[in-house]
Amino acid sequence: MNIGAPACGMNAAIRSFVRISLTKGFRVLGIHDSFDGLIRGEVYPMTWTQVQGWAGSGGSLLGTKKHCAQDAGIGKIALKFTEFKIDGLMIVGGFEAFLSAYQLEEARENFPSLCIPIVAIPCTISNNVPGSDFSLGADTALNEITDICDRIKQSATGTKRRVFVAETMGGYCGYLATLAGLASGADAAYIFEEKFTVTDLKQDVEHLKDKITNAGVQRGLVLRNEKANKNYTTDFISRLFAEEGYPVFTTRMNVLGHVQQGGYPSPFDRNYGTKMAARGVEWLSEMVEKYSTPQGPVRTGNADTVVLLGMLKRHLNFTPVQELADGTDFNKRIPKEQWWLKLRPLLRILAKHSVLGYETEAEMVDIDEDEDEEGEHIL
Incomplete structure (x- = not known):
């Protein structure tokens, strides 16, 4: 059944x-x-x-x-x-x-x-x-979302300074938004399990403005799980980014919908x-x-x-x-406990946020034989 x-x-x-x-x-x-x-x-x-x-x-x-x-x-x-x-x-x-x-x-x-x-x-x-x-x-859906996000970003080729806000499915579970964000190089992924405020949204806008202005980045991507917050809807986030990001970048919204359930x-x-x-x-x-x-x-x-x-x-x-x-x-x-939440800090690290706001799970241990001639650690 x-x-x-x-x-x-x-x-x-x-x-x-x-x-x-x-x-x-x-x-x-x-x-x-x-x-x-x-x-x-x-x-x-x-x-x-x-x-x-x-x-x-x-x-x-x-x-x-x-x-x-x-x-x-x-x-x-x-x-x-x-x-x-x-x-x-x-x-x-x-x-x-x-x-x-x-x-x-x-x-x-x-x-x-x-x-x-x-x-x-x-x-x-x-x-x-x-x-x-x-x-x-979940694996098939994740592949579909990542592919769609890649296509969305590719659609802006030749169009400078644009940020996309995309909504994923998943109910109250932010697995798809988080893992798709990691896979597609998103600048942020908003989920129910990790509370966020309008201040956090404003900081992400400033982060994107800084990347576009100073780092030469031309496109940005922000994901939101469908039930991340009943007040901060996908439309609200898109409008906020459009207002606060102007004139540095423009914003486009995409609700991915049931295409995530389809495919082979x-x-x-x-x-x-x-x-x-x-x-x-x-x-x-x-x-x-x-x-x-x-x-x-x-x-x-x-x-x-x-x-x-x-x-x-x-x-x-x-x-x-x-x-x-x-x-x-x-x-x-x-x-009540979900393993993938430990991957959340990677989103901010890889997006190069100026305000990381994450906790490290391990500390680097000094080992002499793993240092180069100048005393720096080699990874």
């Missing part, structure tokens, strides 16, 4: 899940259009040839909705699980997939048919799912989805064998049988969703 907004890598994961499950002797059902399709009974067997060519397709060929389990009704879902005799479930999707798995786990006491092994695979361009450093689809999946997302689904099938196979009852159905009430499969420090790990709930901001739909 897919849940959440479409993202590249979904189809590669489904293809891998179907084919590996079939080789292990399981009957594979595809639930179309998330829980809405489940309630309508749109659950059909999937075959080997049906998923041919899915790895290179974007979006969700199985169909997906942004409704979580409670929206569809837990009781209705439990009845359908019984009707279709489901013994294990893989959910591929964004934050809604994680939330749905958590809601199903919470409702197990009242609905025995939900006591099956469930694994969620994070797949969203926002990269905002807890328990995983990277989500399926990158090789990383195709392989990542294939590997994630393969590991998920292995785990489900072990759980089904372990918790099969003499009567036939698989039944387990253990909290560690509803998990999220994610990549943590280059290793694929299964983490119970109950554990992840404590480290999640459900209101803003983001993890």
